[in-house]
Amino acid sequence: MNNIIKYLCRHHSLFLGGTLATIFLHTLALPVNSAPEPEVLENNPKAIVDEIWQIVNNEFVNPDFNRVNWQEKRRELLSQDYDSPKQAYKAIREALEDLSDPYTRFLPPNEFSVLTSQTVGEVSGIGVRLAIDKRTSEIYIVEAVKNSPAINAGLKRGDRLIRINGKPTALMSIEQAKEALAGELGTEVSLQLSRRNKGVFQVTLERAQIEIPAVTYNLQEDGSHRIGYIKLDEFSSHATEQMKLAIEDLGQQEVSGYVLDLRGNPGGLLFASVDIARLWLKKGEIVSTVDRRGGDRHFLANGTSLTDLPLVILVNEWSASASEILAGALKENGRATVVGTSTYGKGTVQSVHNLSDGSGLAVTIARYYPPSGTDINQKGISPNVYLELTMEQAVRLKNDPSLMGTNADPQYTRAVSILKGRTQPISAPATPKPVGLRWEELQETLKDPDPRWERMQETVN
Structure with a gap:
């Protein structure tokens, strides 16, 4: 695991997830306007407290720390005595909560280990x-x-x-x-x-x-139409190569169009979302990010797209972060029709740091925007075709995930109908209703002839 973390640190990998978006940094930058006192000793729980304070001080997206006196917060944290790392962790969590940012959070060693495994794939x-x-x-x-x-x-x-x-x-x-x-x-x-x-x-x-497979795909035949169905579960470091393989393999099977399923996808690596967008989009802007100092970075298509065949994207309210970047880029560039419900609505980027004791820290460092420049935070991406599953339909797909991407899946069948030209995309309603059943709450089950x-x-x- 340590080797994985070092690899990510060296490459400054950006990660966006349904609950956080990250950049791994190898070294800790010098503090900006940090308070020089009190003294912090190594191998003391206070050391990890101050390490976290310094990172937030350097990187948090809002320079006013959401109206928290961050200098005073350091003095308050280091004036306390901590008998154990557990006590220090509790104080850290309470201090981060004061920032009123749900995505800036502390991860104990076990949670950080899980996160890095998911990110690397x-x-x-x-x-x-x-x-x-x-x-x-x-x-x-x-x-x-x-x-x-x-x-x-x-x-x-x-x-x-x-x-x-x-x-x-x-x-x-x-x-x-x-x-x-x-x-x-x-x-x-x-x-x-x-x-x-x-x-x-x-x-x-x-x-x-x-x-870990991030992409699954298959060929679906509907009359004379051959549809390439691709399900992307997360934007891990291997997702781009797996997506490339799926597009090329289905293309060799002479599909007439693709359905890309991002429902329930919580996000992943930012660069993976950009690279995957480039597999579908020949030209145009994909996403831009703005940091606390106003730095504006734009990511563009680079002419490396693999196909120009029709594309429909499926989303729901648990399609988040990197999923929203991909769906927003392809929708706003006219490359894809988006079907489903409004997405999660997470428009911020976090950095995740490997701390000295094996724990981790996620800090919001930037905001991102689709090509239109619209702020999607807490709003999400609105689909071209708004189609909400009923409770019964959602439960049926939950109880038998093998039905997703088949004619028993109403959102998929609408996507196929669009690809076949039977319907035309329509604008989403101004205030779409939320999905009746949250996909995050739907635990996967399996189907087999054996009950x-x-x-x-x-x-x-």
């Missing part, structure tokens, strides 16, 4: 997707990731996981099983499994770096 493990039977609490493998130790060992969908390193999974939650499978690169994990028509068997696997799959909740390791 890689985890250390054996490469399996797990699900738990809600009725029996049995844990099953539902997928072995391509080029992973699990797939190389012949593990298959439906294999029941009995023990991990000798510990029975019957006593584990899905998260505990996931943690047990994770570990340092090159270390081994012993599994006892059961397979229908084979019985109980044992395998020992060596953990490897696993690339037990419908009782499963999915996770990835």
Whole structure:
């Protein structure tokens, strides 16, 4: 994990998520107008408190710190005695809350580790997707990731996981099983499994770096129309290459148009959103960012688009941040028709720093704007075609995610109808209604001829 963090730090990677947007920095800049006292000793909880204060002092987007006396805040924080890092973390959180910015936040070491894994799009493990039977609490493998130790060992969908390193999974939650499978690169994990028509068997696997798929796609045929359906789950560091592969592969299958599904996508790397926009957009502005000093940076298409075939984008109220950059750029440049409901409405950029004790800090450092220059913060991107799922439809897709991107998915069928020329895009209403059911609250379940799959909740390791 440390190597991953250093890689991100060196490359100053920008990340935008549904709840935060980030830039990883390798070194801490000198403080601006920082108070020189009181003295802070190394290896003291006060050291991490002051480290965080300095970062916020240098980078927070509002130079008035949302009317907080930040110099006085430092004196207040360092005048206290902290018996443990936990006490210091509590004081840090309270100080950051005073800034009235939900995206400037502290991440303890465990949360920061999860965030960096998601950003990089890689985890250390054996490469399996797990699900738990809600009725029996049995844990099953539902997928072995391509080029992973699990797939190389012949593990298959439906294999029941009995023990991990000798510990029975019957006593584990899905998260505990996931943690047990994770570990340092090159270390081994012993599994006892059961397979229908084979019985109980044992395998020992060596953990490897696993690339998490951010893109899934398939060809859908509707009469004489061949539609390329692409689902983008997040903007990780591997998302651009995976998107490029999807567009090219579907193009070779002679699709007549594409549907790009960004529903529920919380965001990811800013540069990934820009690079993916460039795969679709031949020319035009993609996004601009403005920092606390008024610095204005513009990101443009660069003539590297892979296709000019018709494109429809699906969004909902949980399409956030980098998803909004992509949808906004393609909509406002006339490259795509956007279908669904208004997006999340997060128009700020955060920096995420790896702190000296392994924790992390996210700080809002800039605001971003689509090509029109509209402030989308707390407003979102309005679709060309406003189509809200009913509660029944949303629950149906939640209970059977395999229906997304099929004729059982009303927003997808409207997208296909637009691609086929049966309807024309219309303007979104001035005050669109919110989605009835939040996608973030919809836990994935699985479908299989065996009814037990419908009782499963999915996770990835």
